[in-house]
Amino acid sequence: MACRTHGLAVSKVVLFFLSSVFAAAEGHYRVPFRGLMRFNPVHDTTQRAVFEELWFTQKLDHFNGADSREWKQRYFVNEAFYKPGGPVFLMIGGEGPANPAWMQYGTWLTYAEKLGALCLMLEHRFYGKSHPTADLSTDNLRFLSSRQALADLAHFRTVIGQTRGLTNRKWVAFGGSYPGSLAAWFRLKYPHLVHGSVATSAPVYATVNFPEYLEVVWRSLASENAECPLLVKKASDTLAERLKDPKTYDNITKDFNLCSKLQIHTEMDSAYFLETLAGSFMDVVQYNQDNRAFEGVLGTNITIKVLCSIMGDESLGDPYARYVLVAHLMMDTFSVKCLDASFSNYVRDMTNTSWDGPAAGGGRQWVYQTCSEFGFYQSTDSPNQPFIGFPLVYHVKQCADFYNISTEQVAEAVAQTNEYYGGYEIRSSRIVFPNGSIDPWHALGITRDITADLPAVFIKGTAHCANMYPARSEDLPQLSLARDHIFVLLQQWLKQ
Template sequence: MPSKVLCLLYLCVILYIVDCKLIFKRHGPPPEETPKTRADPEWHTITQKVDHFNPIDLRTWSMRYLSNDEFYEGGGPIFIYLGGEWEISTGRLTAGQMYEIAKENKGYMFYTEHRYYGSSYPTADFSTPNLKYLSLDQAIADIVYFIKHVKEALNLDGKVVVVGASYSASMATWIRLKYPHLVDIAYASSGPVRAVADFYEYYEVINDNIGLVSEECLTTISDAISQLESKLETEDGIDEMSEKLQTCNRIQTAEPHRSFLFNFVIAELFAGLVQYAQPDSIQNDCDLLASFSGTALDKLIGYIRTQYDPDCIDDYHTFIQTYTAIGTTNDMWRPWLYQTCTEYGYYQTSTSERQPFGQTFGLDFFVNWCTDLFGANFGTEILETGIKRTNIFYGSQTPEVTKVLSIHGTVDPWHPLGILSDLNDQSPSILITGTSHCADLNSISDGDLSQLVETKLRAREIITEWLADD
């Protein structure tokens, strides 16, 4: 992936399967920075209940977390960076926006690992029956008990600030909403708070941001998709595309195999490019796309192969085979897909006309994988019920909550689900022009756009002001 080393290599969640490859770019933690301190965060565990809401169930498990008291002075605030669908590491406690705010306010820093991710396993395996303990309610309860634990164990009495990125930013908003007596302030970066099944707006944002950089690039992608659809209508065309794309197996055009090809193999590449865009990264990849000769489809195939080289491209069958495995692992995909199938949806479809991928992957494709991964009962009804419950219980984009700082970028495709509305000045929602997913969580750097710098500084001021409130 020579064109994405600086932009995506450490941002993306990448899965390697034997001799083939599938690339997933849109989930996982935002990038960590070079440490600004010599302090070495310490690893700990806390004993949590498997089921916080059943007093008869006495089973427990060990949740990992990190701490750094480098700046702490007695009575100072408690800063908790919430882990999401990833394995935690030390970088968030040695640099970045929360680190800077903790330094200014003499705070104690923590980083918690979300149940079922990293090495924090409440159950012996990830079988479907065991995954029922993977829920927003349980994960937030873990944080509640964590706060109680560290306050008592370390004799801390300062205000509590929770900080989150992407999904964990949603958690930060929701825990402030549900437990305001324990959490005083939430800093939510790029958090999607409205659950929805058909998240068609995602690829509209991809479309618009590629188009802002190069209309020619957008047209090439769109034309190539149309040409590929035509090729897949004949047996000779399928053979030709299987050979040129270097798929591990001959392309299958029946659903859900066809949608998997257009979504995971193709659209994912551009989704990751835009979601975590850095200055000139979209332009660089559009230039790479244009550098190949031939038809629009030839150009797209050339671009795709640079992303997968030298591996062959796998298919839906291998995807399902991989993620029906129930063994515990720090690969985040089986537990995360379970969460989307039962609580959030967030399925980025191509059902909108304002995107370059045609009508090639609709909602049925994603509902189908819920059934294939978790069982026949996991279909439309469970998905719709879970989404409705999440929005009712947690307020969607209009929660009645104060002291939540919500920040998003216009380049971030998640922002349509995250902008809080109808809130007072005590819960500002900031949209930064030209900024991508979670960009505000890094320390200020020379490469930051001016509005991003201003927002980072303003965020620090807001948190400090709220900490000073009685």
């Protein structure tokens, strides 16, 4: 899954989808959350044809023995490197469709070739083609949770182990962003089933308010040019000020090529618009200089350096004008005809419960998980970040609007998540936690060794899930060393 989770991922967070601020529905739809690892759609259909879609009979509710309902969960297998007696690698799907490109490319396959591993990838319930219920109604979404997903993994591992004669093999879980968290928690909660885990860019600590995300965005932009985040802030502040005057709406509509005339009736309207534009910077920072092109992902050429070069070019006009140019660059890159900045349209799409709905690719599902488990709301509630106008209240209100989940219920759910998994205080063994310093999600991850058997790998200068992508000649030396270090850990653990 392309790290976009994740995935962690997320979210709000999450990760969404088409690895940009803009997503695909009708050429202008977007989900204003990011974070977690993603298996983005592959444009080369020959890649998909290489690996057959397989289906596993899964339980709908693992925690109710009286509920006998079942459904079909999608998974993929790569047996090319397997040597009898070798380990089993399990790539965990996240908040998007499982992309079979990961059965051909990625660091985990390099490890598999060296270690003679069988490789499996299991799609997350409620994402991609893995549909446990008839629709995405809030009542059905109660079966969508990390706990149910972990139980899916456990049941899958048990049954596949029995049917393929792999019960006594050593299984290793892999995941990035939200699936990275799942990889860690799988080892934590089912230590008898999984021997070790590589939990990349995993946000293991749940929090309702996550302003630290944008604080890392500030620092990551400043790492390229100290003036860059200041110019972004000036542009964002200017736009927010103009939104107070309806006389500016026609010009703003034209500037940003909006799909319809800008309408600001509530603070939710302005927050959605401001977050949409900020999302360009947030996404680019999160995936800066990664190697996702093999997945069919667009826009990998847009980096922090590119955005800061635009924001720093005085010949292009004032900071607001340069902000506009960044938005157009993103739209052009993703072939977006116009920018849908309508919060009411967003609400309409997010409350569509059909599997054919515009948010069924993952948006409705992931935001539900943030409301019911994780929070992760990337608010502007910190002075040490470059944006304005989308505070925590804007995020949590959506939980009520979309799923009838109150602010108090969100807070209680997040507290329960940390109580169940341990947050930063996770205690287990044979889990490695790689994170990148550029990636905003590292603020919720493990960046220092907990014990010798719970090591962190903090990679300076890299972004979200960088160590998972295929190696290339331009990789930073510390990224190559990190991949090597993880391999050495796997070798050691598989001998234990």
